[in-house]
Amino acid sequence: MPPTSRSSYSGFTLIEILIVMLIISLLAGVGSRALSQWQQRQQVKANASDLAYFLNRLRQQATWYHTTIALAAETQGEVTYLVAKSESRTGFVQRWVWKPLSPNVRIIAIQGEPSFYGKRGTAWPGSIEVGNQLVQWRIIVSAQGRIRYCQRQEEECG
Template sequence: MQQKGFSLFELLIVVVISSVMFTIAIVNWREFQLRSELRNTTLALVTFLNQVKSNANFQNRNNAIYIIKEEDQPWRLIVIDNEQNDHDQIFFQFINPNNQVEILNKNNDLLSIFHGRRCMAQPETIKLKNDIGESRIIISTRGRIRYCAYAMQLAGFPKC
C-alpha cells in the first residue's frame, strides 16, 4: 500500500533546517546592514570633503570644517570661512545620514582647514565607527583625501 504525502518526521526535519538557515540569514543580514551603513557614510563624507576642497580651490578661500554634536541630534559637519570665523554663515553642511555611525573626533572642534591656494589642507584623520567596526578618512597636507577600513574588511576599502 502506497501513501501519498510527507510523514511528520520529514516535515519536522524541514522545519528545523529552515529555522537554522533563517537564523543564520538574520545574523548575516544585520552584519551586512551595519557594514553597508559604515561604508555609505564614509563614502558620502569623502565626497563632501572633496566638494569642500574643490570649493576652497575655486573660490581661493580657506574653508574650515567644524564638528557639531548636539544631544538628541545626529552629528554634523559645518564649513565656514576660516578668516571670518563666523559660525552663523555656513557654506556647506554634512548631516550624518545614519545614526548608527558615530564620529570619534572631539565635539565642536576644528576638524580641518582646506586652503584655497594650491589645494593644501591641514592634515587630519577622521574616525567613523559603528557596532561592526571602524573606518578612517585621512586628509594629507597636500589635500589628498583617502579612506580605509581599520581592523576589518569593507568592500572596496583598503586596510589601514
C-alpha cells in the same frame, strides 16, 4: 490486467516534516543575522563615501574662492554633525553641514584639525572616523589635500 500493489505509506511522516522545518528555520535565522550585519557594514561604507565626497567639494570650494575652510564637530542631542566654515571675507562666512545618512552611523573621532587652504589646494592633515558598533571607516585628509578612506581595521589605513 491485475492491479499492481502499491504501498499505502507513500509520502512523509510528521516527524520528517518537522525536522526539515527546523533545519530551514535555523538556516533562516543565521542568514538573517548575516544579512543584518552586511547591511550595517554597507551603511557605514556609504556614509564614509558620502563624507569623502563632501570633503572633496569643500577642497574645491576653498581652491576656487582662495579661502580657508576649517572643519569641526558639533553635537545636537545625540547626533554629531561635521561643520565646515570658511574664513570671514568682507564679513561673510559660509557654512556647510554634513550629517550621517543613517541614524545608527555616527562620527566617532576627529584627529588633527583638518582644514583646506585655497592656495595650491593644500590642507592641514587630519582624519575623521565614522562607524557603528560593528565597523569603522577612517577618512584621511593629507597635507596635499588628497582625501581617501579605508576601513579602520586595515593595516595600511594608518
